[in-house]
């Protein structure tokens with residue numbers, strides 16, 4: 158690997174990459190540039206313990222980690238351009254504009270939350286991607302009489318569950334017929350839906366939000382595509398995020414097409430189309446083991462990317478076996494997904510007590526994934542069967 162190493166983005170992917178390089182014996186200079194003013198922090202707690210106020214700790218590393226590991230962490234420093242020709246990045250910080258030379262560049266710039274159209278600057282409309290977003294939402298909850306959550310993906314569902322645990326009435330609005338059905342299929346989606354309905358959440362499915370209603374500069378509710386309206390003094394848009402890659406304009410670094418998820422196009426170790434430039438985490442579109450390009454927005458995926466890219470840069474043998482994994486905490490239950498289940502797979506529910514469940518997914522007779530709630534041990538045991546092709550019959554006998 159060429160020195161110095163410069164990492165753009167001081168989030169999970171950037172930190173894990175730097176840590177893996179150091180643990181793997183790399184002694185050369187490592188600089189990490191992060192746009193946010195905060196030291197690197199973890200995002201999963203934002204929609205869970207931070208929102209509920211149970212635990213505000215989010216730091217990814219102890220305060221002295223970066224100095225001890227000789228990693229030059231620069232916060233409030235945004236990269237605005239990359240020039241592979243001169244091997245430099247342009248940064249803007251409180252100190253002004255500066256160019257920094259790299260030998261190896263790693264892009265780990267994550268996502269930006271998508272805002273509901275027309276709501277920029279409207280008070281009472283929130284997203285949740287950064288710690289500042291989470292704290293702003295939490296501060297606003299106290300005075301809310303009803304919250305409208307737009308989008309029942311994992312984050313929308315988690316925010317709903319967290320608000321519900323605080324006793325705040327929530328209306329959760331989802332345009333598809335059932336939450337998460339596009340990702341997990343109808344059978345498992347119905348099990349997740351049950352949790353929300355039992356909790357008393359006002360769940361509106363098969364209906365979109367046409368407009369966020371505004372009165373005196375503040376959100377006052379949402380107008381739905383079926384003509385109805387929901388009065389709400391807080392609106393949370395859980396409608397996903399996108400990689401903000403404007404800083405790569407003119408760099409020649411290939412961006413993946415939308416159909417495969419967008420993001421920085423990479424091979425199976427994070428190499429981009431430009432020599433000495435790599436990408437990891439939510440902003441990266443990798444060719445994973447099955448050869449298909451895709452962009453995944455999961456914590457463990459980012460950790461796997463950072464491990465694989467670091468091993469490649471260190472010229473270590475790659476022994477890391479990737480099995481996609483995702484979790485979500487809702488209503489006191491841990492929802493988990495292992496593997497790459499698809500909505501059109503065959504679903505085998507092997508355990509359902511009305512609250513906790515476990516389901517295997519298969520395609521052409523082979524296990525593709527496992528999804529469960531409150532079944533941590535059994536789900537994790539199935540990981541071994543997802544490392545290589547396994548007939549579903551092995552698990553159903």
Ligand SMILES: Cc1cc2nc3c(=O)[nH]c(=O)nc-3n(C[C@H](O)[C@H](O)[C@H](O)COP(=O)(O)OP(=O)(O)OC[C@H]3O[C@@H](n4cnc5c(N)ncnc54)[C@H](O)[C@@H]3O)c2cc1C
Pocket residue numbers: 165166167168169170171190191192193199200201202203204234235236237265266267268285286287312404437438439440454455456457459482483484485486
């Ligand atoms: C609310 C929330 C809850 C989540 N819960 C779960 C969960 O339960 N389970 C799960 O598997 N995953 C969860 N995730 C997803 C997980 O947190 C992400 O997959 C992970 O954070 C991705 O890491 P990353 O390093 O790619 O990006 P990030 O963590 O987003 O870090 C990227 C950093 O780069 C910085 N940056 C961006 N552009 C620039 C620039 N031009 N110059 C300098 N710095 C820049 C950003 O400010 C940011 O700090 C959750 C995410 C959110 C937002």
